[in-house]
Amino acid sequence: MSDTNPSDPNQGNGSDSGNSGNGSAIITSPENVTQGSTGNTATITEPKDGDTYEWTITNGAGETVASGTGPGIEIPTDATGNLTVTVTVSSDDGTTSDSVTVIVKPGTGNGTITVPENVTQGSTGNTATITEPKDGDTYEWTITNGAGDTVASGTGPSIEIPTDATGDLTVSITVTHDDGSTTNDAVAVTVEPGTGNGIITTPDSVTQGSSGNTATITDPKDGESYEWTITNSDGETVASGTGPSIEIPTDSTGDLTVSVTVTHDDGSTSSDTVTVTVESGTGGLGNGIITVPENVTQGSGENTATITNPQDGDSYEWTITNSDGETVASGSGTGIEIPTDATGNLTVTVTITHGDGSTSTYSVTVIVRSGNDLNFKITGGRQKEKTVTGCLGCSATDASFMLGWLGLALLPGMRRRKKV
Numbered sequence: 001m002s003d004t005n006p007s008d009p010n011q012g013n014g015s016d017s018g019n020s021g022n023g024s025a026i027i028t029s030p031e032n033v034t035q036g037s038t039g040n041t042a043t044i045t046e047p048k049d050g051d052t053y054e055w056t057i058t059n060g061a062g063e064t065v066a067s068g069t070g071p072g073i074e075i076p077t078d079a080t081g082n083l084t085v086t087v088t089v090s091s092d093d094g095t096t097s098d099s100v101t102v103i104v105k106p107g108t109g110n111g112t113i114t115v116p117e118n119v120t121q122g123s124t125g126n127t128a129t130i131t132e133p134k135d136g137d138t139y140e141w142t143i144t145n146g147a148g149d150t151v152a153s154g155t156g157p158s159i160e161i162p163t164d165a166t167g168d169l170t171v172s173i174t175v176t177h178d179d180g181s182t183t184n185d186a187v188a189v190t191v192e193p194g195t196g197n198g199i200i201t202t203p204d205s206v207t208q209g210s211s212g213n214t215a216t217i218t219d220p221k222d223g224e225s226y227e228w229t230i231t232n233s234d235g236e237t238v239a240s241g242t243g244p245s246i247e248i249p250t251d252s253t254g255d256l257t258v259s260v261t262v263t264h265d266d267g268s269t270s271s272d273t274v275t276v277t278v279e280s281g282t283g284g285l286g287n288g289i290i291t292v293p294e295n296v297t298q299g300s301g302e303n304t305a306t307i308t309n310p311q312d313g314d315s316y317e318w319t320i321t322n323s324d325g326e327t328v329a330s331g332s333g334t335g336i337e338i339p340t341d342a343t344g345n346l347t348v349t350v351t352i353t354h355g356d357g358s359t360s361t362y363s364v365t366v367i368v369r370s371g372n373d374l375n376f377k378i379t380g381g382r383q384k385e386k387t388v389t390g391c392l393g394c395s396a397t398d399a400s401f402m403l404g405w406l407g408l409a410l411l412p413g414m415r416r417r418k419k420v
Contacts, residue, residue, distance in 0.1 A: 026098035027087055035080050035104050036174075036184025042085045042100065043072035054088045080104050112185035113173055121166050121191050122199045122270050128171045128187070129158040136178030144170045164268040166191050199272035200260055205279050208253050210360035215258045215274070216245040223265030231257045253278050289362045290350060298343050298371045305348045305364070306335035313355030321347045343368050 029042040044053060055073040057066040060081045066073060075083065086099040115128040130139060141159040143152040146167045152159060161169065172186040202215040217226060228246040230239040232254060239249050248256065255277050262270040292305040307316060318336040320329040322344055329339050338346065349363040 026089065026096070027085060027100050029075070029085055029100050029102055032103045032105050033075055033077050034183070034185065035077050036186070037077050038074075038183065039181040040075040040077065040102075041072045042075055042087070042102070044087065044089070047071040048091065051089055051091045054090070056086050058084045058086070075102055075104075077104050112175060112183060113171060113187050115161070115171055115187050115189055117188075118190045118192050119161055119163050121163050122272060123163050124160075126161040126163065126189075127158045128161060128173075128189070130173070130175070133157040134177070138176045140174045140176075142172050144172070161189055161191075163191050164264055164266075164270050166271070199262065199270060200258060200274050202248070202258055202274050202276055205277040206248055206250055207360045207362075208250050208278050209362070210250050210358065211247075212358035213248040213250065213276075214245045215248060215260070215276070217260070217262070220244045221264075225263045227261045227263075229259050231259075248276055248278075250278050289352075289360075290348065290364050292338070292348055292364050292366055295367045295369055296338055296340050298340050298368055300340050303338040303340060303366075304335045305338060305350075305366070307350070307352075310334045311354075315353045317351045317353075319349050321349070338366055338368075340368050343370050 026045055027042050028045045030040060033040040042055070042057075044051075047053075053069055053071060055066070055068045055070075056064055057073065057076065059065050059079070065078075065083065066076050068074075073085070073087075075085065081104055083102045083104060084099055085102055086097060088095055088097045112131060113128050114131045116126060119126040128141070128143075130137075133139075139155055139157060141152070141154045141156075142150055143159065143162065145151050145165070146169075151164075151169065152162050154160075159171070161171065167190075169189045169191060170186055171189055173184065175183040175185075177183070198218055200215050201218045203213060206213040215228070215230075217224075220226075226242055226244060228239070228241045228243075229237055230246065230249065232238050232252070238251075238256065239246060241247075246258070246260075248258065255275050257273060258276055259271065259273045262272075264270070289308060290305055291308045293303055296303040305318070305320075307314075310316075316332060316334060318329070318331045318333075319327055320336065320338065322328050322342070323346075328341075328346065329336060331337075336348070336350075338348065344367075346366045346368060347363055348366055349361065352360045352362070354360070
């Protein structure tokens with residue numbers, strides 16, 4: 001055998017038939033091992049009687065991390081990176097050296113553990129499991145947060161991933177095989193912020209001016225406390241509070257962001273955020289809830305405001321107020337008569353109580369216009385001023401009569417002047 005140069009990166013990486021996985025005719029070694037795993041060895045491919053072996057293993061910084069004698073050596077996997085495994089063989093013919101590189105890969109996703117990359121804060125049913133559990137293997141799990149605190153531990157082929165707080169979790173497993181050797185694996189799981197994660201139960205949309213709309217904690221627990229904020233699309237806080245629920249304000253239309261921070265009895269926190277849309281529900285004739293004439297005539301009858309599309313289980317309470325804010329009519333049911341005793345604007349309001357107990361309020365404006373009387377002031381010649389009452393909307397016969405009467409009234413003041 002001839003001397004080799006351990007510093008030559010091309011040595012020990014040929015394709016000799018004696019190689020067993022890592023390009024060396026003298027050393028048999030795995031190309032890659034996993035951080036934390038055990039039972040990984042570099043061995044002499046063809047040991048011979050009378051030969052002696054001196055091993056050194058160095059890391060990327062050139063530091064010796066292991067050494068030994070004999071036909072094989074354990075590969076340390078405490079840290080990731082490249083290890084250089086070197087052996088010096090002494091025989092009757094002299095000495096020969098050989099080196100191979102072994103990569104210690106991070107113990108993340110090496111296949112031992114099957115786990116989702118991301119889970120949602122507040123969600124449940126997320127587990128890390130042994131990909132291929134084997135008879136005789138035992139398992140020890142630990143889950144740590146970004147601060148290195150252990151947030152869960154257990155045994156068995158799987159473990160529940162806690163999602164109380166956002167951030168990165170490290171899920172680690174030590175597998176003890178039936179032969180006494182061990183394998184370690186570690187994977188990272190990110191707990192993402194809980195947006196719509198189920199902590200909050202809330203309607204998708206509510207109606208402007210309605211009440212009884214709440215955001216609630218879906219599954220409140222003893223020892224928890226809750227801090228709510230509701231902001232509008234401009235980022236302004238429009239409501240805040242504590243407790244397991246909060247009233248959703250409906251003063252203005254638009255999107256509201258409902259956020260809650262849950263402080264658990266162990267001091268950890270969870271957050272959730274949902275969007276609620278406040279839809280238009282108050283205004284003129286176009287809101288679709290109330291069907292009503294835009295104008296009615298003073299003294300007329302049978303003018304009604306009605307619910308356009310009444311629903312089973314809904315009940316209706318009406319009020320009609322004048323421009324002074326005085327109530328001029330009220331009632332219940334799917335419609336109400338519009339009073340026409342006086343001219344002016346009337347506000348017709350209905351409050352709907354839905355089958356689930358929530359309420360919505362809508363308003364429309366109805367104009368009561370003056371009746372069809374029209375007064376004319378007529379002055380002609382030396383006649384006194386006369387007041388004549390005519391009509392708009394009369395029949396053709398009535399109109400002819402009025403025009404004839406009006407002509408008679410004008411004739412006395414329409415005498416011709418004498419020629420000079």
